[in-house]
Amino acid sequence: METINLPISKAALIGMGGIGCAMAQQLINNTQAELFTLSRQSRPSFKCLNEQRWRHVTLSDYNQPELQAAAKTIGSLDLLICSLGCLHSDQLSPEKRIESLAEDSLMHYFRINAVLPTLVIQSFWPFLKKAQPTLLACISAKVGSIEDNKTGGWYGYRASKAALNMLIKTSSIEFNRRAPNLKMIAIHPGTTDTYLSKPFQGHLPEGQLKTPESCAQSLMKTLLSTTAPSGSFLHWDGAILPW
């Protein structure tokens, strides 16, 4: 596994789903960083071989007061990654036709995919305002690209990821002035074998489904080496995606 050499002494990961856990693993194994993970799960499925450098914070539902309290407790950071997202659940499947749209499902998509990551940005950015470079990345999705939308469908997921992208871009413009060393990135992980993609893996060409480990490895490599400006939307391999 490739070693990450950039100086990260303290990092936080929000959301311990498939990709979040694999990124936590990368950070513990390949950096010397102290790592804070935040999740609704009290025991995320992440095997930490260096317990001394890992602290876990259990949240109820990522509401604004608990995110703000967690950010204050954790304090100054060099890197924050937000890995929250929802495409389906027992009650929810992505809409293929306009007739399938429902107010509560649209609200749910927007809450998990756009509102919660924005509350994360709001709560944590003051702790990433430093004299040296810091990074705040949100895992977005290529299907949230308006320009790249060739096939339609998945209304709520697409639109909420497009909203997330706009919120990241907008905050990056404000932070260029208020926290000039903080880089804001939206990044597409590629289709990865997690709970989120499980029902939609069937149509994928052979060899295109990534393991969470290979996904996390390429995301970390790209995030820590990209020269893209703050407020960019990146593919996992580092290419710039159209908004």
Ligand SMILES: NC(=O)c1ccc[n+]([C@@H]2O[C@H](COP(=O)([O-])OP(=O)(O)OC[C@H]3O[C@@H](n4cnc5c(N)ncnc54)[C@H](OP(=O)(O)O)[C@@H]3O)[C@@H](O)[C@H]2O)c1
């Ligand atoms: N897997 C893919 O193929 C793929 C492709 C494109 C983009 N993405 C994006 O990658 C990111 C990580 O997804 P993943 O593949 O790791 O999916 P996952 O295993 O399903 O993890 C989803 C994450 O979202 C949080 N979440 C889900 N429902 C929630 C709810 N109702 N309330 C609060 N939090 C909720 C979970 O938080 P807890 O830790 O609190 O459980 C978990 O950390 C997401 O932003 C997703 O949109 C994934």
